[in-house]
Amino acid sequence: MTSTKGFRARPRFRRLAALVLGTAASLALSAVHAPVASAATPPVVLPADESAHPDAGMEWWYFTGHLTGKDVFGKSHSYGFETMVVRNDGLDTAPTGVIYNVNMSVTDLTRGTFKQNRDIYSIQNDQTPAGGGFSFDVGGVHMDGKNGVNHIWGGFPDLSYVYSGLTLKQSTPAALHGGPSGVIPYGPFGESAYYSQTNLDVSGKLFDHGLLVNVTGKAWMDHQWGNWNPGKGGWEWFSIQLSNNTQYMLYFIRDENHNYVQTVGTLINPDGSTVNLPASQLSETALGSWTSPHTGIVYPQNWKVNVPGGTLTVTSQFPDQEVYSDIVTVGSYWEGTTTVSGTINGQAVTGQAYAEVIPFIAMPGHGYVWEQVGDLLGL
Structure with a gap:
């Protein structure tokens, strides 16, 4: 049986919402209005669907991965990393005036530390680069991708960790989840378009507190978008990369009472x-x-x-990998680098993964009601 533990406390849980940067203050975006009828989610078609979707209320491009390397003095370093751009049509004005948020974290396994950014948002127009793909510049981070070749530049405002150009390349086809359509069910929350690049080879340079580290590794990219039915819930999600060159995407979705209402899983074979x-x-x-x-x-x-x-055992490499915020309506979730061991079809396997625990989320619909603005601005 699917089960989970914890969630005894509920301070301001992260809602995967967005923040508008006004002329004098930052406005927090919260829960949604009543459901809006919409057509079924169209099948995913690549490479066209690498780009932003103006008809989607929420969308994200999400990189997680594992890096190792040596600095200029020959010392070895090991990291987990997450870099995500979230696109949010919070004002229902797409393709103009769209809210973009960058989120970034680094688990420094050599130092034994976890570092995340805090609430970096901007309002931009949706743009598709010439020839397709995506390209974003948000909060000092640049991210672009096309046909399975991606790049990340930039880093934390305090320059503690800065990517001086990571290249992330996928040699096999992208994995469409939910079957050949690339559309997954979300139980009472509706459905979502969703594909991943599950076996990205990474190379590049990382400045670790000013020290240059030449890094290589493996990464995973999720691109997901949709117009979810409003509701409250959460999930556990795993991106698993095994030593036998297979990968698993596993998604366990809960309602507000922590009952599992949808499970989605994809096995990705070595040939993609x-x-x-x-x-x-x-x-x-x-x-x-x-x-x-x-x-x-x-x-x-x-x-x-x-x-x-x-059966696989997924083990955290560092307990404190909580992504949290001080913004009034933004709460917290756990997103962390893990190791994997187990047996598949009688063969021992090892590997690495990222695990995500969303304790509680107000599922985003298309078009948001602005709430708690008065709390912030006294309106």
């Missing part, structure tokens, strides 16, 4: 072909928990994951 996994053959069980000293939230930590043909 995919298998849409039956929900009845997927489960995850938390093996422990971690209490955040920052927010008091109790997160599940370390998991036993059952997939067709085997």
